[in-house]
Amino acid sequence: MNRKLKYTLIASCLLVQPTFTAYANKDSRIDNIIEKLDKVKISGYLNLTAGKAKKSIYFASNTDGYEDFSVTAETWGGVQIDFKATEKLDFTLLTKFYAESRDYDEAFGVDLAYLTYQLTDQTKIRAGILRVPLYKDSDYKDTGFAQLWLRAPELVYANNKVQRYTGLEILQDFYVGDGTIQVQAFYGQNEDLRAKAASNSNKNFIIDDLMGIHATYSINEHLYKMGVTTRTEPGDLEDFLSIKTNGKPTLHAYGYQAGYRQTFYSLGYGYDDGEWKVDIETIFETATGGKSDNGKYYASVGYRFDAITPYVMYQYRETLDDSKRFKGANVYVHTDGTEQSFFNAKTAEQSIISVGARYDISSNLAIKVQAERYDVENYTIYEKIQKNDNTLYSVSLQAVF
Amino acid sequence: MKKLLILASALYLQAAFVQAEVVVIGNTSITSTLSASEVKNLFLGKRKSLPDGTKIAVIEQAKDSPVREAFHSKFTKKTQAQLSSYWTRLVFTGKGKMPEEVSNSEEIINMISTNPGLIGYIDSSEVTDGIVVLAK
Numbered sequence: 001m002n003r004k005l006k007y008t009l010i011a012s013c014l015l016v017q018p019t020f021t022a023y024a025n026k027d028s029r030i031d032n033i034i035e036k037l038d039k040v041k042i043s044g045y046l047n048l049t050a051g052k053a054k055k056s057i058y059f060a061s062n063t064d065g066y067e068d069f070s071v072t073a074e075t076w077g078g079v080q081i082d083f084k085a086t087e088k089l090d091f092t093l094l095t096k097f098y099a100e101s102r103d104y105d106e107a108f109g110v111d112l113a114y115l116t117y118q119l120t121d122q123t124k125i126r127a128g129i130l131r132v133p134l135y136k137d138s139d140y141k142d143t144g145f146a147q148l149w150l151r152a153p154e155l156v157y158a159n160n161k162v163q164r165y166t167g168l169e170i171l172q173d174f175y176v177g178d179g180t181i182q183v184q185a186f187y188g189q190n191e192d193l194r195a196k197a198a199s200n201s202n203k204n205f206i207i208d209d210l211m212g213i214h215a216t217y218s219i220n221e222h223l224y225k226m227g228v229t230t231r232t233e234p235g236d237l238e239d240f241l242s243i244k245t246n247g248k249p250t251l252h253a254y255g256y257q258a259g260y261r262q263t264f265y266s267l268g269y270g271y272d273d274g275e276w277k278v279d280i281e282t283i284f285e286t287a288t289g290g291k292s293d294n295g296k297y298y299a300s301v302g303y304r305f306d307a308i309t310p311y312v313m314y315q316y317r318e319t320l321d322d323s324k325r326f327k328g329a330n331v332y333v334h335t336d337g338t339e340q341s342f343f344n345a346k347t348a349e350q351s352i353i354s355v356g357a358r359y360d361i362s363s364n365l366a367i368k369v370q371a372e373r374y375d376v377e378n379y380t381i382y383e384k385i386q387k388n389d390n391t392l393y394s395v396s397l398q399a400v401f
Numbered sequence: 402m403k404k405l406l407i408l409a410s411a412l413y414l415q416a417a418f419v420q421a422e423v424v425v426i427g428n429t430s431i432t433s434t435l436s437a438s439e440v441k442n443l444f445l446g447k448r449k450s451l452p453d454g455t456k457i458a459v460i461e462q463a464k465d466s467p468v469r470e471a472f473h474s475k476f477t478k479k480t481q482a483q484l485s486s487y488w489t490r491l492v493f494t495g496k497g498k499m500p501e502e503v504s505n506s507e508e509i510i511n512m513i514s515t516n517p518g519l520i521g522y523i524d525s526s527e528v529t530d531g532i533v534v535l536a537k
Contacts, residue, residue: 121450139494178438178442362482363484
């Protein structure tokens with residue numbers, strides 16, 4: 001595909017050349033174009049997913065469009081261009097498109113754009129718009145073909161509103177026996193389009209001091225990853241207030257975290273011997289302010305029978321600091337000087353059990369099916385307010401080139 | 402009878418093919434051999450140099466090549482789809498680049514015999530004087 005594209009580009013370039021150009025120069029022009037195009041690599045991915053939920057209730061994080069059969073809620077793709085500028089310097093541009101546009105993401109746009117400088121064989125520095133490696137599989141969670149599952153574990157990867165940042169990153173490999181430890185440290189900031197969509201103001205919301213350090217140790221069939229990422233949430237409480245018709249102010253969920261710091265700790269393990277594939281990860285998200293802390297984990301196991309790999313996965317999430325949040329960290333001062341406290345009283349326990357299978361049609365095309373049951377119990381600090389469940393059936397065609 | 406002879410010949414050829422061994426090759430300037438896990442690390446992009454520090458790039462055979470399938474079945478324990486999935490993770494996170502692919506063993510031998518920084522793999526029956534076997 002890449003080669004065909006290059007030839008097409010060469011042909012196009014030649015076609016637009018003036019016909020009166022001397023033939024003697026043609027060979028050198030072709031060589032020149034080929035030399036430049038050899039420095040360019042084009043790759044891409046596509047996720048074409050359809051699903052139907054049993055009930056018309058919100059299902060986990062990404063799948064709330066599935067009360068009716070939908071083929072667009074999770075359909076997207078990306079095209080990446082890698083340009084080798086010099087022996088040590090590369091430029092990468094990843095554009096992404098969605099079948100359905102959303103409030104916080106354009107239907108088509110730049111996902112990542114960065115420069116990579118290879119300092120040594122074991123050290124890379126990157127700068128530009130980069131992916132946040134929040135958890136074990138976060139930095140490729142949208143590239144379905146790279147995963148066993150139809151979709152990455154939603155309960156665990158839900159708090160991913162910051163998928164990219166503008167900043168600087170260093171990747172350092174350490175060789176230990178037959179294994180490799182890769183340390184990834186980064187610092188930057190990013191505009192928070194979801195906060196902007198939720199707010200009542202037109203200002204820009206910048207997530208600041210976004211930084212983290214992650215270490216991945218891979219040896220033979222085993223992979224261990226641990227990491228910590230922290231960020232300061234944008235805006236002020238007032239940006240997320242709205243006044244009801246009875247005059248009482250209400251606070252959007254983003255208001256509880258506005259101006260406060262969130263920290264994400266993750267510890268993951270993966271095993272892949274070509275037949276068995278096991279993934280386990282546990283995560284703690286801590287937040288100052290009124291936003292809840294979360295504990296999450298998932299465990300998954302799959303076994304490969306030739307081109308078919310059936311798998312099961314269990315995910316769980318619960319809020320952790322329910323009693324602490326009762327004290328209330330979010331206070332709004334009215335114009336008359338009176339104070340009003342907001343309490344994020346909502347707590348939750350959620351779980352998803354999934355059963356699915358991946359069938360590799362070819363080396364770059366897979367079809368996946370997945371059925372999953374979602375259970376949720378929502379409480380306030382005082383009482384249970386909701387218990388619900390849902391079932392989602394999905395099928396997805398996932399490809400790379 | 403003729404059909405039986407053809408069938409027997411086909412089975413013999415198939416058996417001969419199955420018995421052929423894939424070997425990892427390098428330039429004659431490389432003096433050490435490689436363990437199976439070192440080969441795996443190099444061909445999965447986890448290492449970019451030999452244990453003695455020599456900088457190395459790997460060359461893959463074409464995707465539909467039986468030698469490629471035999472090599473990965475033996476050393477990385479991955480099918481072509483699993484390999485593609487593995488590299489997808491690295492390419493789209495910018496953490497790795499897919500190795501160069503060439504169309505046949507002859508091309509690999511030519512490249513490696515003139516470049517001390519390359520390693521590849523071929524069928525053992527194709528080994529020539531200008532290269533050395535690093536692992537089998």
